[in-house]
Amino acid sequence: MTTDPRQSRGLTAIDGAMVLIVVLLMVQIWLLSATLESFLAGNRAAAVPGAIISGILFAACAGLYLFVDRVDSEIRKG
Amino acid sequence: MSWFRRPSSTPLWQDEFSVFTADERYVNRRQFTKFLTLTSLAMFAGNLWILVRSWFEKPAAYPRQTVATLDELPVGGVKLFSYPAANDPCILVRTAAGGYMAYSQKCTHLSCAVYYSQAHNRLECPCHQGFFSIANGAVLQGPPRRPLPRIVLEQRNGRLIATRVEQETV
Numbered sequence: 417m418t419t420d421p422r423q424s425r426g427l428t429a430i431d432g433a434m435v436l437i438v439v440l441l442m443v444q445i446w447l448l449s450a451t452l453e454s455f456l457a458g459n460r461a462a463a464v465p466g467a468i469i470s471g472i473l474f475a476a477c478a479g480l481y482l483f484v485d486r487v488d489s490e491i492r493k494g
Numbered sequence: 495m496s497w498f499r500r501p502s503s504t505p506l507w508q509d510e511f512s513v514f515t516a517d518e519r520y521v522n523r524r525q526f527t528k529f530l531t532l533t534s535l536a537m538f539a540g541n542l543w544i545l546v547r548s549w550f551e552k553p554a555a556y557p558r559q560t561v562a563t564l565d566e567l568p569v570g571g572v573k574l575f576s577y578p579a580a581n582d583p584c585i586l587v588r589t590a591a592g593g594y595m596a597y598s599q600k601c602t603h604l605s606c607a608v609y610y611s612q613a614h615n616r617l618e619c620p621c622h623q624g625f626f627s628i629a630n631g632a633v634l635q636g637p638p639r640r641p642l643p644r645i646v647l648e649q650r651n652g653r654l655i656a657t658r659v660e661q662e663t664v
Contacts, residue, residue, distance in 0.1 A: 420516070427523070433527065438530065440534065441533060452540075458661035460551075467545040474531075478534075481528060481531040488521075492512075
């Protein structure tokens, strides 16, 4: 078990970020399937907002990854 | 506070592997987070692919095709035909009102063939009891969520001519 409180706090922060990424990813998977179904049904209007929102979700995931990477770097190397 | 990790003088393999359990927890979580982020990138790429396809896809060109003559069907009569391609089954119905309506025969749920129920004056899918309006192809009941694609008909010289397919009629 982690006894160092600093390490424990870092792990909690990383776990929280991971949960957020998983939630964003589930929304993104739903968005892709809905956009694809709409496109295959002949409706092209959903393609642009789908791509924009998916890009925003990816940016959020990438931001959270950078956060995890930075916490990892700071905690492990002091 | 910087967004990015501080530059490290340690080799990459030491960054990605640790013999210490406490450090290993961090490495595992960081690598899993990287995997999730790359999955998110793949989803974004999928959406971009749909966007590019929707930009470059040309609108479908439909042929003009004679499907029946005007006196061929009695009121309530049905004729099956293929439009616009040979593997696109369609159904032509002379409705109770005397007009002609034509729809794709593939149910929008799981592509079972729909048939005309004269008793209820509607199109019915026998697989999962999906019912469609004969007037506009709208879903009346059942699991389908999209209306039936409608075949636009034109009457000319005593013949019914299919001119195009309307995907979203309702």
